[in-house]
Amino acid sequence: MPELPEVETVVRELRPKLKNKKIKAVRVLMPKMVAMGPATVSNLRKNHESIASTFASTLKNKTITAISRRAKMIIIDLAGRYALLVHLKMTGQLIFLDKKHLDKQIKLLNIANTTALRLPAKSTYVIFEFTDGSKLFYNDYRQFGYLKLVTDKELPQVAELQDYGPEPLDKRFTYKEFEKLLSKRATAPIKSWIMDPNIIAGIGNIYSDEILFFAKVRPTRAVKSLKPKEKMQLYKGVKVVLTNAIGHHGSSVFEFVRPNGDWGTYGHLHKVYGRSGEKCKVCGTIITSLKFSGRTGSFCPKCQK
Ligand SMILES: [Zn+2]
Structure with a gap:
């Protein structure tokens, strides 16, 4: 399971790639991986086609303004007062490929003899396409992770962002x-x-x-x-x-x-x-x-x- 250093790595490496990117389209291949609003995402999620289509249509034409982290949650801020929250949980992966490298083959599992695959792979459940031709893939073998879209107003109500202890690498953590x-x-x-x-x-x-x-x-x-x-x-x-x-x-x-x-x-x-x-x-x-x-x-x- 990714811990703070892994989630921080994702945030640091995605930040320069995603900043100012405009979303052209979002394809949700597994509706239960996405959610709308601040309520807790349950493991008993159902496949809600209508939520997936609202999720995709709300994200369309939005521009990414910032990306940060709180505990193990990735927070992607969007112009228009929305935030996309991504929790990788056990096996979530976010992979970014620019237009020139969309055919890059990637080893998605760190085990012996694993083969490199082109994306989307079997475990790819959400695909973001940007106006410059680059793409962001969300993969998740075990499907415990999620992507949740909330308004800025709803952000303080998100249960998964509350009740955390201090950030250990914060200077204020003396x-x-x-x-x-x-x-x-x-x-x-x-x-x-x-x-x-x-x-x-x-x-x-x-x-x-x-x-x-x-x-x-x-x-x-x-x-x-x-x-x-x-x-x-x-x-x-x-x-x-x-x-x-x-x-x-x-x-x-x-x-x-x-x-x-x-x-x-x-x-x-x-x-x-x-x-x-x-x-x-x-x-x-x-x-x-x-x-x-x-x-x-x-x-x-x-x-x-
Ligand atoms: Zn020893």
Whole structure:
């Protein structure tokens, strides 16, 4: 599942491509992937042809003015007081191809022997065509993601944009703010705490493992057991690990693909995530994994206390 570094990569790479682009047409190939208005998109979505056609006709002739991110939501602002919200959820992909490269073949899955495909692929459900001939494709193997069109007035009512903790890379997210948050859920295991979107936005299974390795703290440690030095290292880990991951365009674990069709390379730098049974890159001890509260945490039993 894409986490903050992957969604931020999508936003940063799409921003120069999409800014000032005018939408010529939108084709919705799977109506349940799109929605209108601020109500929560349920997983029990039905195929609403009429919603899909309103979605497409409202977007027609609109110009994209800005693209940003809040937690894991992509926010595409449109002239005419509309915003298009895109949530990639488990396997959503946004791929942009300019007019000259529409026949580019892209590997949509980061697994061995996968073949490169031309878009639209089987998993392409929404296609945006711009007036300059370029296209934006929304693919989603597992169909958990969505694209939702809201007016600027409806934006504050969107449930999926509320109740998030602070943005960890925001300058305003200081050590003091971080320390205050540690008093919430003090008995929780630190891995669950760090993955709680109400505490800090955008951190999931991959980056919680990597941040805990950076801080030399085991995932099962109770929040309240952390020593002052460990708290400081954890705060540093949040900043350093997420910033490095963005610098490497995220981790292409399974379905994450950059908007240009390339893979993110941070996966090669993972110290513990996905490395259970392999040697620790620092001390050579075998990386262990542990299941707790429905999640698997991987860690080095020697480096992490
Ligand atoms: Zn180690």
